[in-house]
Amino acid sequence: MSAVSQSLRIDPTTRKVPPFGGINPTLLAIEVRRMLRNRRTVVFALLFPVGMYFIFANQSYGDQLVGSGNVAAYILVNMALYGAALTAASIGSMVAMERAQGWSRQLRLTPLNPAAYIVVKALVALLMGGIVIALVNVIAASQGRAQMPTDVWVECAVVTVVCTLTFAALGVFIGYVVPGENAMQILGPGLAALSFLGGVFIPLTQYGEVMRQVAYWTPMYGVSEVARSPLTHELPWYALVNAVAWFAVFVAGAAWRMSKDTARV
Amino acid sequence: MIGIQTAAGPSDTGVRRAPAVALRGVTKAFGPVQAVRGIDLEINQGEVVAFLGPNGAGKTTSIDLMLGLSQPTAGSVQVLGMQPREAVARGLVSAVMQTGGLLKDLTVRETAQYMASLFAASGDVDDALARAGISGIADRKVVKCSGGEQQRLRFALALLPDPALLLLDEPTTGMDVEGRREFWRAIREDAKQGRTVLFATHYLEEADQYADRIVLVRKGLVVADGSGAEIKALASGRTVRATWPQADTAALDAIGGVDSVEVRGDSVLVHTKDSDAVARWLLTNTPARDLEINAKGIEEAFLSLTGADGGDQS
Numbered sequence: 001m002s003a004v005s006q007s008l009r010i011d012p013t014t015r016k017v018p019p020f021g022g023i024n025p026t027l028l029a030i031e032v033r034r035m036l037r038n039r040r041t042v043v044f045a046l047l048f049p050v051g052m053y054f055i056f057a058n059q060s061y062g063d064q065l066v067g068s069g070n071v072a073a074y075i076l077v078n079m080a081l082y083g084a085a086l087t088a089a090s091i092g093s094m095v096a097m098e099r100a101q102g103w104s105r106q107l108r109l110t111p112l113n114p115a116a117y118i119v120v121k122a123l124v125a126l127l128m129g130g131i132v133i134a135l136v137n138v139i140a141a142s143q144g145r146a147q148m149p150t151d152v153w154v155e156c157a158v159v160t161v162v163c164t165l166t167f168a169a170l171g172v173f174i175g176y177v178v179p180g181e182n183a184m185q186i187l188g189p190g191l192a193a194l195s196f197l198g199g200v201f202i203p204l205t206q207y208g209e210v211m212r213q214v215a216y217w218t219p220m221y222g223v224s225e226v227a228r229s230p231l232t233h234e235l236p237w238y239a240l241v242n243a244v245a246w247f248a249v250f251v252a253g254a255a256w257r258m259s260k261d262t263a264r265v
Numbered sequence: 266m267i268g269i270q271t272a273a274g275p276s277d278t279g280v281r282r283a284p285a286v287a288l289r290g291v292t293k294a295f296g297p298v299q300a301v302r303g304i305d306l307e308i309n310q311g312e313v314v315a316f317l318g319p320n321g322a323g324k325t326t327s328i329d330l331m332l333g334l335s336q337p338t339a340g341s342v343q344v345l346g347m348q349p350r351e352a353v354a355r356g357l358v359s360a361v362m363q364t365g366g367l368l369k370d371l372t373v374r375e376t377a378q379y380m381a382s383l384f385a386a387s388g389d390v391d392d393a394l395a396r397a398g399i400s401g402i403a404d405r406k407v408v409k410c411s412g413g414e415q416q417r418l419r420f421a422l423a424l425l426p427d428p429a430l431l432l433l434d435e436p437t438t439g440m441d442v443e444g445r446r447e448f449w450r451a452i453r454e455d456a457k458q459g460r461t462v463l464f465a466t467h468y469l470e471e472a473d474q475y476a477d478r479i480v481l482v483r484k485g486l487v488v489a490d491g492s493g494a495e496i497k498a499l500a501s502g503r504t505v506r507a508t509w510p511q512a513d514t515a516a517l518d519a520i521g522g523v524d525s526v527e528v529r530g531d532s533v534l535v536h537t538k539d540s541d542a543v544a545r546w547l548l549t550n551t552p553a554r555d556l557e558i559n560a561k562g563i564e565e566a567f568l569s570l571t572g573a574d575g576g577d578q579s
Binding site for chain 2: 010012015016017018019022024026027030033034037038098101102103105106107108109110111112
C-alpha cells in the first residue's frame, strides 16, 4: 500500500508544458559557453580576422574615404563578417554531428521539439556572431584607424549579425554532406576561398573582368555588400538578390539533408 | 526530493488512476518487418516491470512507442492517460535509452543543467546527480566518463523532471559487474518512492531480481506476463522429489498437471505444473517422505518460452 500511495504523489494534472517549446536562457548560455571553450573556433573566428584587419588596415590606403567612413572601417566590416560567418558555419555543422552522436535522440526525451532545437542553434549562431563581431570591432576601434559615424558602426554590426544566418544554414548543410568532424576542415578553407572570391579580403575592383563577373554569383559577395551598405550607401540590386538567394539555397539544402535523416530521430 | 509539489499525495479514495502504460492492439511495422505484432499491455502506477525478451523481440520498438518517438501502425498507446508526446512534454515520462548520446564537451553537471532547463519544472541538478551516485564527477567532462558513469548520468537526466514513469532500455548493457550492481542499487533506491519503472532487458537474472512483474515478449508478442515465480512455473513447472519405494507411478500420472514421472531407486521424481497438488497427495495418501520441490531456473523458463519454436532446447 505504501508503494501505491507514494506513487500517487505525482499528480499528472499539475504538470505543465514549458513555454517557447523549451527554449530558455540557461540553454543558450551553456551552448555559448561550449563554443567559447572551443579553441579552434576562437582562433579562426577571432584571431584570424583581427590579424587580417591589422595587416590590411595599416596599409597606406587605410585612411582613404569610403562612403561615410574610411577604408580601414570598410576592412573592419569585412573581417567581422568573415569571423562571424565562420563561427556560424561551425555551429551549423554541429547539428549533423550531434544528431549522429544521438544527442538529438536524448533531447527527444524532453519537451524541446526538433524545430525548437534548430531555433536554438540559430539563436546561438546569432549570439556567437554578435560576440565575434563585437570583439573584432572593439579591438579594431581601440587601434583607432577605422573611422565611421557611431550609428553607421552599429548599423553595420547589426546587419552583419543577420547575414551570419546564411552561413549557419551552410554549416548545417555541409555538416550533413561531410560526415563527422571533417566538416570544419572543408568549411574553414571553403569560407576563406569564398571570401577571396566574394571581395571580402580583396576588393573586387582589384580583379579582372572575368573574375569579377564570377564573383557576383558567389555567396560571400551578396552578404558583404549588404553588411557594408550602411557605410558605403551603395547596394546594387543584384547583391541583394544574391544574399537572399544564397540564404534560401542553403536553408533549402539544410532542410533537405535533415529531412533525409529521420530514420531514427 | 526532486520537484515534489505537495508534501502529502493527493487522495486516492474513489479515484481510478490512469494506468502508467496502456497499449491496446499495438502493432508496428517497418516496411515488411513486423517489429510488434499486437501487444496489449497495461501497467499500473507504482509497478516495477521487466520487459524480458531476446534481441529483436520488439522491446525497444515498444519503448519508442511509449515515448512517442514513433507512431504505431495500428492500435493505441497511452501514457498516464495521455498521448506519449504530451506526457514527455510535461515531464511525466522519461527514459534511459540505449542509443541516447551525450555531448562529449560538456561536463556532467552542465549536461544535467542543460536538460533541467528544458522542463517547465525541474528538480535540483545536484540532487539528481547524488541520486545517481555521480556527485563526485560533476565537473568531469562527459568524454572522460566511463560507460557506466555515462549511463548513470543518463539515469540522473531521466530523474530531473521527477517522472511518474521511468523507462529503461537495456540500461546496463556494456557495464561491468560492479557498475551493473551500482546502477541497480540506484534504481531500486529510487523505485522505493513509488515511481513506475519499466525496464527492457535480456538479462534473465535482472528481470527476476529487480522486477515485481515480468512481461515476456517474443517476436513482437507478449508470451507470458506474471511474477518471476509465475513465469518460471508457467514455463516449465516444478519437480517434486520424494523417497517412496515401490511408488505408484500410475496414480501419480493421474494427478492433474503432471507431465512425467520418473523412478530412481527408492526416489520418485514428478515433473508437474501443479506441484502443490502432487505434494498434497503424496503427504496425505502415501507413505512418501523427504519431499523436495524445485523450480527450474528462470533461464530454462526463458529459453523454453522464447526459444526458436517450442521448448525444444535441451
